[in-house]
Amino acid sequence: xxxxxxxxxxxxxxxxxxxxxxxxxxxxxxxxxxxxxxxxxxxxxxxxxxxxxxxxxxxxxxxxxxxxxxxxxxxxxxxxxxxxxxxxxxxxxxxxxxxxxxxxxxxxxxxxxxxxxxxxxxxxxxxxxxxxxxxxxxxxxxxxxxxxxxxxxxxxxxxxxxxxxxxxxxxxxxxxxxxxxxxxxxxxxxxxxxxxxxxxxxxxxxxxxxxxxxxxxxxxxxxxxxxxxxxxxxxxxxxxxxxxxxxxxxxxxxxxxxxxxxxxxxxxxxxxxxxxxxxxxxxxxxxxxxxxxxxxxxxxxxxxxxxxxxxxxxxxxxxxxxxxxxxxxxxxxxxxxxxxxxxxxxxxxxxxxxxxxxxxxxxxxxxxxxxx
Numbered sequence: 001x002x003x004x005x006x007x008x009x010x011x012x013x014x015x016x017x018x019x020x021x022x023x024x025x026x027x028x029x030x031x032x033x034x035x036x037x038x039x040x041x042x043x044x045x046x047x048x049x050x051x052x053x054x055x056x057x058x059x060x061x062x063x064x065x066x067x068x069x070x071x072x073x074x075x076x077x078x079x080x081x082x083x084x085x086x087x088x089x090x091x092x093x094x095x096x097x098x099x100x101x102x103x104x105x106x107x108x109x110x111x112x113x114x115x116x117x118x119x120x121x122x123x124x125x126x127x128x129x130x131x132x133x134x135x136x137x138x139x140x141x142x143x144x145x146x147x148x149x150x151x152x153x154x155x156x157x158x159x160x161x162x163x164x165x166x167x168x169x170x171x172x173x174x175x176x177x178x179x180x181x182x183x184x185x186x187x188x189x190x191x192x193x194x195x196x197x198x199x200x201x202x203x204x205x206x207x208x209x210x211x212x213x214x215x216x217x218x219x220x221x222x223x224x225x226x227x228x229x230x231x232x233x234x235x236x237x238x239x240x241x242x243x244x245x246x247x248x249x250x251x252x253x254x255x256x257x258x259x260x261x262x263x264x265x266x267x268x269x270x271x272x273x274x275x276x277x278x279x280x281x282x283x284x285x286x287x288x289x290x291x292x293x294x295x296x297x298x299x300x301x302x303x304x305x306x307x308x309x310x311x312x313x314x315x316x317x318x319x320x321x322x323x324x325x326x327x328x329x330x331x332x333x334x335x336x337x338x339x340x341x342x343x344x345x346x347x348x349x350x351x352x353x354x355x356x357x358x359x360x361x362x363x364x365x366x367x368x369x370x371x372x
Contacts (some may be wrong), residue, residue, distance in 0.1 A: 001153070002021070002026055002057045002058055002150060002154060002157070003025075003026060003027065003030045003057060003151060003155050004022060004026065004027045004028075004029070004052060004056040004057050005026055005027070005029070005047075005056050005057060005058050005059065005060065005081075005154070006015075006028070006029045006030075006031060006052060006056045006058075006059040006060070006075075006080055006081055007028055007029070007030055007031065007041075007046070007047060007059075007060050007062060008032070008060070008061045008062060008063060008071060008075060008080075009032055009061065009062035009063040010030050010031075010032040010037045010038045010040070010041035010046070010121065010122050011037065011062060011120060011121055011122065012116065012117060012120050012121060012122070012125055012129075013062045013087045013115075013116065013129075014030075014032075014041070014046075014060065014062030014087070014122075015040075015041040015044065015046045015125035016046075016115075016125040016126055016127065016129040016130065017046075017062065017087070017123040017130075017158065018030060018041060018046030018047040018125075019044065019045060019046045019125055019126065019127035020128075020129070020130060020156060020157060020158040020159065021158065021220065022045060022046060022047060023127060024157050026157065026299055027047070027048070028046060028047030028048070029047060029048060029049075029050065029051060029052045030042055030047040030048065030049055030265065031051075034322050035120065037122050039086075040121075040122045040123065040248055041122040041125070043189045044122060044123075044125065046122070046125065052080070054246075055079050055080065055081050055082050056080065056081045056082070057081065057082055057083065057150060057169075058081055058082070058084070058085065058150045058151070058153075058154055059075060059080050059081035059084045059085075060086070060087065060111075060154070061084060061085070061086040061087070061088075062084070062086070062090070064088070064220055064223040064224070065088040065089070065093060065094070065223055065224055065226075065227040065323045066223045066226065066227065066328070068086055068088050068093075068094050068097075069093075069094060069097040069102060069103065069144045072084060072086070072094070072097075072098075072103045072108060073102055073103045075372045076103055076104050076107065076108075078369075081107075082107065082146075083107050083108075083109070083144075083146065083147040083150040084107055084108045084109075084147075085108070085109050085110070085111040085137075085147075085150075085151045085154070086110060086111055086112075086113065086258075087111055087112060087113055088110075088227075089112050089174055089178060089179070089224055089228075090171055090174075090224060090227040090228045091110040091112060091136070091138045091165075091167035091168075091170045092108050092167045092168045092170075092171045092228075093227045094110055094167075095110060095138065095140050095167045095230075098140060098142070099140070105142030105143060106142055106143065106144045106148050107144065107149065108140075108147065108303050109137055109138070109143045109147050109148055109151050110136075110137065110138035110139075110140075110142075110167055110337075111135065111136065111137050111151060112135070112136040112138075112170065112174070113130050113133060113134075113135045113136075113158070113160060113244060114133050114134040114135065114136065115130045115133040115160070116129075117129070118212055118213050118214075118215040118216055119215070119219070120216065120217045125141050127130075128159070129160035130155075130158040130159055130160040131158075131160070131341075131343065131344075132159065132160070132161065132165045132318075132341040132342065132343045132344060133160050133161065134160065134161050134162075135155045135158070135160035135161065135162055135163065135171075136162075136163045136164075136165050136170055137151055137152070137162055137163070137164050137165070137166075138165055138166065138167040138170055139164065139295075140167075156178070158321050159343065161343075171228050172231050174228070175228055175231035175232045175234070175235050175274045176235050179224065179225060179231075179232045179235075180235045180236060180239065180347055180355050181213065182213055182214070182216060182221060183225070183232070183236070184210075184215045184239075185210060185211050185212070185214040186214040186221075188207075188210050188211050188214070189211040189214035192211070194238070197233050200234060200278070201252055206354050227362070234298055239257045240270060241298070245267060245271065246267075246268065246271055248264075248267075249264040249265070249267040249268045249271070249289070250264070250268065251264075251372070252264030253265060253268070262308070293323070293339035293340050293341060293342070294339075294341075294342050294345045294361065294362075295337045295338070295339060295340075295361065295362030296337065296338040296340050296345065296348055296349065296352075296359055296360070296361060296362065297335055297336075297337050297338075297359065297360055297361070297362045298310060298335065298336050298337075298338060298352060298357050298358065298359045299335050299357070299358040299359075300334050300335065300336065300357075307324075307334075307336070310336070310352075310355075310357060311324070313351055313352065313357070314338070314351055314352070317331075317340075317347055317348050317351060318340075318341060318344055318345050319338050319339075319340055319344075319348060323338055323339040323340070324336050324337070324338060324339075325337045325339070337362050340358075345361070349361075
């Protein structure tokens with residue numbers, strides 16, 4: 001059982017880890033070269049600044065990928081912890097350092113929480129940052145069972161969902177799902193730097209959605225992209241091929257006859273259709289491998305404002321208007337389905353029953369017996 005931990009690096013992720021596990025009575029020792037950041041994290045309640053008297057149960061190294069190897073070797077040499085993990089978004093490079101004998105493989109397991117914000121630093125940290133989010137672990141051939149177990153316990157304390165992966169498979173996956181999206185967001189945001197003032201006035205939610213993550217720390221992202229350069233370049237080359245096809249189609253359209261028979265228009269629509277199909281994958285459609293949200297069916301009464309009351313009842317449980325799908329039926333002729341994170345389902349059902357709603361899982365027609 002984890003009773004003591006150390007967090008090396010008190011930025012967004014490190015401080016959030018400290019906040020999450022401290023809620024469960026774990027004593028967390030905070031360490032950072034930036035004393036102000038560490039003091040800020042301690043003031044938020046993420047842990048204490050005092051050095052541990054002996055080895056802690058687990059050390060979380062929340063440092064950029066380029067510094068992970070030296071920091072891991074240094075902390076293992078000083079005997080900071082019985083087990084070590086990290087939160088870097090690149091996993092193959094650290095594993096190669098361990099394989100080369102620069103660090104002890106037995107007490108180390110690679111880790112990557114799939115959670116974050118566009119803001120950085122300890123003040124952006126949140127105790128619930130990892131709740132219901134995937135947390136990848138990449139054990140090497142030398143990782144001990146004890147080290148794996150300690151990492152799994154820490155993930156449970158943070159409310160996250162562990163996923164075991166090969167380090168190279170992880171890096172290929174995050175190149176597509178995280179690293180290239182950040183690059184594309186940054187390139188799109190860069191187009192705005194010298195845009196006419198009139199264009200900025202027309203910026204809507206679509207542009208804000210596309211560029212939101214571009215606000216991340218540029219130095220940190222430079223380090224991440226350097227560590228995963230080959231995988232990122234591969235995805236960008238595939239994207240480049242699609243962009244070339246799109247440009248060719250757009251160049252044909254001005255001279256093409258109006259109507260749906262244009263070859264350029266057909267290619268253009270085909271590319272857009274592929275985008276729709278891709279969205280279905282991450283939304284759990286068409287047998288997608290990723291587990292989607294649990295569907296909770298709620299029958300609304302005929303009083304005015306019932307939908308607004310419903311949304312207010314579950315807002316603090318992470319359910320919003322975007323998670324609502326209207327259906328027919330119910331006393332007022334309206335039922336809705338809520339998309340709820342799996343680990344929040346029982347909390348949502350309890351809340352709805354307590355607030356007087358008739359609610360059940362969409363895959364089970366029998367009314368739940370959840371009591372307030």
